[in-house]
Amino acid sequence: MVHMSSLPDFKLETYLAQWEFSARHHMTASDAESLSVRELLALGGDAAFESLLDLRLSYTESYGAPELRAAIAKTYDTCAADDVLCFAGAEEGLYCFYHALLGPHDHAIVITPDYQSAETVPLALCAVSGVALDPRENWTLHLDQVAAAIRPNTRALYINFPHNPTGKILERDRFEELIELCRRHGIWLFSDEVYRLIERDPHKRLRQAVDAYERGVSLNVLSKAFGLPGLRIGWIACRDRALLERMVRVKHYLSICNSGPSERLALVALQHSEYVLTRTRTIARDGYEKVTGFLAGFPDLFEAYTPDGGVVMFPRYKGAEGVEAFCQRMVEEGGVVLLPSSIYVSALSPTPLDRFRIGYGRRNVDQGLNAMRELILRRRI
Ligand SMILES: Cc1ncc(COP(=O)(O)O)c(C=O)c1O
Numbered sequence: 001m002v003h004m005s006s007l008p009d010f011k012l013e014t015y016l017a018q019w020e021f022s023a024r025h026h027m028t029a030s031d032a033e034s035l036s037v038r039e040l041l042a043l044g045g046d047a048a049f050e051s052l053l054d055l056r057l058s059y060t061e062s063y064g065a066p067e068l069r070a071a072i073a074k075t076y077d078t079c080a081a082d083d084v085l086c087f088a089g090a091e092e093g094l095y096c097f098y099h100a101l102l103g104p105h106d107h108a109i110v111i112t113p114d115y116q117s118a119e120t121v122p123l124a125l126c127a128v129s130g131v132a133l134d135p136r137e138n139w140t141l142h143l144d145q146v147a148a149a150i151r152p153n154t155r156a157l158y159i160n161f162p163h164n165p166t167g168k169i170l171e172r173d174r175f176e177e178l179i180e181l182c183r184r185h186g187i188w189l190f191s192d193e194v195y196r197l198i199e200r201d202p203h204k205r206l207r208q209a210v211d212a213y214e215r216g217v218s219l220n221v222l223s224k225a226f227g228l229p230g231l232r233i234g235w236i237a238c239r240d241r242a243l244l245e246r247m248v249r250v251k252h253y254l255s256i257c258n259s260g261p262s263e264r265l266a267l268v269a270l271q272h273s274e275y276v277l278t279r280t281r282t283i284a285r286d287g288y289e290k291v292t293g294f295l296a297g298f299p300d301l302f303e304a305y306t307p308d309g310g311v312v313m314f315p316r317y318k319g320a321e322g323v324e325a326f327c328q329r330m331v332e333e334g335g336v337v338l339l340p341s342s343i344y345v346s347a348l349s350p351t352p353l354d355r356f357r358i359g360y361g362r363r364n365v366d367q368g369l370n371a372m373r374e375l376i377l378r379r380r381i
Contacts, residue, residue: 231259
């Protein structure tokens with residue numbers, strides 16, 4: 001258990017800011033191949049184009065445009081537009097949820113490894129315990145460990161399936177048991193569902209927390225499966241309107257409201273979700289075959305496993321130099337950005353130190369893998 005009083009440097013975002021736009025091959029992207037404004041507007045036809053051009057660039061409603069909230073609500077079984085609050089990306093949603101719910105006398109549990117703000121934001125507010133996914137058992141979550149971490153003042157449990165960086169989706173029966181555990185203790189289940197809808201096997205798709213549990217809070221965004229991170233449109237769906245209202249009061253200190261043009265484009269994407277999602281899944285399927293084929297070609301260096309969903313995985317690097325030096329060599333000598341284990345080290349629970357995150361959701365996979373192959377073979381000659 002750790003308690004921190006301020007936010008540390010966001011290692012992952014700092015690392016990506018250093019390399020993402022300067023290196024030649026971004027091979028660790030957690031978003032899918034993005035769409036251009038032109039491609040998106042083509043889906044909506046003349047009406048979408050005209051409505052974007054006529055939009056006045058004023059402030060927008062803090063909760064999000066009513067039409068957009070209604071379209072988002074339709075992606076849930078139990079939500080109305082009023083149960084949805086939009087944010088500037090999922091990141092702002094994470095920040096607002098924790099600040100709305102947690103105070104110094106509370107306790108939260110976070111499943112690790114994690115997207116860093118999932119643990120550092122609550123750590124700045126209250127006591128936090130980590131429960132690690134188990135790499136020896138296909139990254140599953142042991143519910144007895146979650147139960148053991150619960151205290152009388154535990155208010156929130158953060159989960160993220162499909163999981164960044166492993167691609168794990170919790171087994172369905174365990175997910176239902178986890179909900180029961182939260183229900184018994186009155187814990188809010190904060191479910192980061194940003195990689196949902198890119199399950200490799202759709203039968204593994206989990207119910208959304210807000211539909212499955214009265215204290216379920218579903219976090220989502222158009223950045224990942226929809227390939228639209230530049231819109232910065234995320235949201236939280238929650239059936240407790242008072243909690244949503246507390247979150248919007250936090251949002252008033254951050255973005256205040258969403259960007260109007262982004263809201264219009266987000267609506268077009270949601271209205272054509274089948275097209276956009278099929279496109280992402282096709283690219284990810286192809287990328288996955290290539291990345292796993294590449295890893296299998298060097299059995300002395302890599303040990304892979306089968307991720308359930310999302311567009312990234314977290315294979316083991318077995319080379320003598322260690323994964324940190326490997327990733328450094330890849331980016332400095334070959335312009336290939338990967339994320340080494342150190343970026344995913346949690347302050348809460350142990351994280352394997354011999355892993356790296358590699359992505360397969362973008363169309364640049366061939367070039368990135370070729371550059372990696374060349375660097376590896378060069379060392380062997
Ligand atoms: C698990 C997880 N949650 C939240 C976010 C934040 O999403 P966004 O960049 O759309 O704000 C990310 C981004 O990578 C993520 O991986």
